[in-house]
Amino acid sequence: MKSVRAAELRLSLPGLLLAALGFLALLAPFMTLAANRIVAGEGLTAWHLAGPDVTLPGLIAIVSGLILGLFAAWPKARLIGATLGLAGIVWLLSQSASPLLEGAGEYARVSPGLGFWCLLAVLMLVMADAITSLSPGPRTRIALLASMLGLLAIVLGTGLLSDLSIMQEYASRKDAFHAAALRHLTLAFGSLASATAIGIPLGILCYHGPRLRKIALPVLSFLQTIPSLAMFGIMIPLLGWVANSYPAAKAMGIAGVGFAPAFLALLLYSLLPVVANMVAGLQSTPEKARDAARGMGMTTWQLLMRVELPLGLPVILAGLRIALVQNIGLAVIAGLIGGGGFGTFVFQGLNQTATDLILLGALPTVALALTAAILMDVLVELTNPTPRKAS
Amino acid sequence: MKLAMIFRTALVALLLALVIKPIWFTWAFAPLAPEKGPIIYERASLLSLSLSHLGLVSLASVAATLVAVTLAILVTRPAGAAFLPLSRTITNMGQTFPPVAVLALAVPALGFGTGPTLVALFLYGLLPIFENAITGFSTLPPATMEAARGLGLSRWQRLIRVEIPLALPVILTGIRLSVVIALGTATIGSTVAARTLGEVIIAGLLTHNTAYVLQGGLIVGLFAVLIYDALVQLEAMLVNKYSA
């Protein structure tokens, strides 16, 4: 009995490292209070934020969360710890913002500080690590993601954080934010859809024609190599020329700057992962199975639809995942060439040295990319056509 | 193969000319420049921008390689095995962070200039190298490793003489991916006031001078494609050496 207990109490080394980082982060300023949105603020550690009625519950939640994260044998405890810790930092953030603002001046701003961001990162890693050890099935993962997003929506929707500087930036440009979000999604998903529409037939052709494959794949990987800013830039004269030469194109809204060059650049970037994974997916059918299928009288089309595509689906979807996550990130660059999207805020923020505006663009992009990655990973797993080998 | 060599040489020559004697290309860019506007970027020498760009990328990549390979060696030893799942989680999640966002998020923490760019390049560059190095060290042929142990090589000797050489091609692939990303991110670095070739493109975008945009885009694009190609050749050479 004793040895079992000892094993259960064994501490996780990564847990120790993360807890140590978490405690260090607690020493860093948790929030900053600035006189206005441009100047640098004054940092405040967690226990200086407000009275003990606010700081104590938050600190207790964070510390116990970090401690729960230590137990190697109890991933569930680590998961609960991470959730508790996250609740703690959100509590501190939401409860101390308005007392801090009181009497600090009309233009005063409070924002999360280094300590908050580090704790957020540490707790997210504790959570991710715990989830990895639990290795939940695809449905559980979806449920976990949905509940995280749901909680985030509740926290944001109920105005718990509305005193924070970044939320004030949001409030003052709500419409622009929604338009940017819509544009960002259109750019990322639209270009992916077009790349899929082109890439899937192209991938099938490449799979059947080694000659085309030898030309298409290197060309696409060189395209992928071109730095994004250069690619977006090169699209400008190219599409400008198209718009000037073909009035019909111009009438369709194609122009040198704005949406069209950004869309085209993203489309070109997405082609490599889509086509390369299409080819790899189709090639993943075992040679013997392909020979047997032909020997039993399947036509090339039947072989493709019944054997090669279903077997290659996870690899093909993995290609779409790479392209989608990449597109969500690269769509930020569209902000530089007037293409809209979250990048608009990022680059405006950089120009005005307004940190909150940068965050208003960067954070949703990161959240979107992470969500897309998790969803696509689940999709890849769900489409795996062969069951895990029974042991 | 010969044709490829000729093509490569031509591209290198074109790139050098674009960087060193941009004035030769006035005729080509003139139609794109605004009326009576400047055609060739002259606010800074393209050569010094190129050197600064490449210097930034090399510095970040060398540092990222050293750190990432060291970390990968540590987590693939028995003593570091506990950190392996967490490392994989960090690389998987980290790589979904858009490079531009990493750059933008470095600014609030570090301010403007070369510093945040370097840090963003370094941090983001770690991930592909780390991921590939872990793959390289954990997929060595078991028979070879068994033989190395059987021959009486010490742990250190196995690492230096067997593991690192065998994992090298995979690590190099990671370095290539990392360098390509770094070249691109460094270009965007000029939006946070780092001195890179992106400056030319940004200047073009701000003054609606497409000639600048194309000029900068071509130079950066050529650098990226040629460096990528050189690294691919290097990998191929190594792979050939081992499989021969």
Place this chain on the structure above:
Amino acid sequence: MIEIDKISKTYDGVTAVDEVSMVVDTATITVIVGTSGSGKTTLLRMINRLVEPSSGEVRINGEATHTVAKTSLRRRIGYAIQGHGLFPHYTVARNIGTVPTLLDWSQEKIDTRVDELLDLFSMQPDKFRDRYPAELSGGQQQRVGVARALASRPDLLLMDEPFGALDPIIRAHAQKDLRHIQRTLGSTIMLVTHDMEEAIQLGDRVAVMDAGRLVQYGTPAEIIQQPATEFVAKMAGGVERPLRLLSLYPVSDIIEEGTAEGEPLDANTCLRDALSICLWSGRDVLPVVNEGVPAGRVTLAAIRARAEGPT
């Protein structure tokens, strides 16, 4: 009846199969045996046109194969290969039902057929129907592969090293099963192997291929006793030939009147095993029983006489 008529295949001027002609009778097993590169697999794959012949033709029951669309030809011919080539994403039932589905059989008819075949291969339908190939042992996968090839009651079953990936014990068992199933169903089978032992055990007729040519085509006994070339003699086992020959005949062939001491033999035992027992137990005569009833005896001298080669 399958008629192969002067069929050849050349790849870039290299002849893989050189004017091979042979006739295969219905309801027999014909084994094509040869070393690697002898053209045996190419010959087999030309029958269902996975490889198009450069010249010559194949006729199945009088109908030339090149007059039929490739896919419908193949749906009439069963095809089983080494390592089975099962579809990893299909259950056992869907794998077996592949060709019937291509032929648009009704689902009910397919289900019945699948269960019938699983029974035939001694795999309980309830237990195995819904399993995936990865959940089966190597021997079970191989049986499903053969069942799949037989599903649409093909005129002809082509098998390319079907037992190549199995270990010796399972292999022997699978060979016995195939023989039994072929007798039960009266199928016509053409099987390729590199293993002369397998060819002699399984084949009603054996075709020996060397360097793209058919060097000998005959019964197993003919191949052993009258090898047409040095190459066939070597393939047939060299010094082991007498033992191989003995393995072809049962004890009942040379049974004689009389009695003998000791543990009796079954009349179906092959002469090779009978010889082994003689040598091991130090006896010159063994009693024989047929279905438990004493049937006479067999002598070492008689076994020896059957093992002698042509003089």
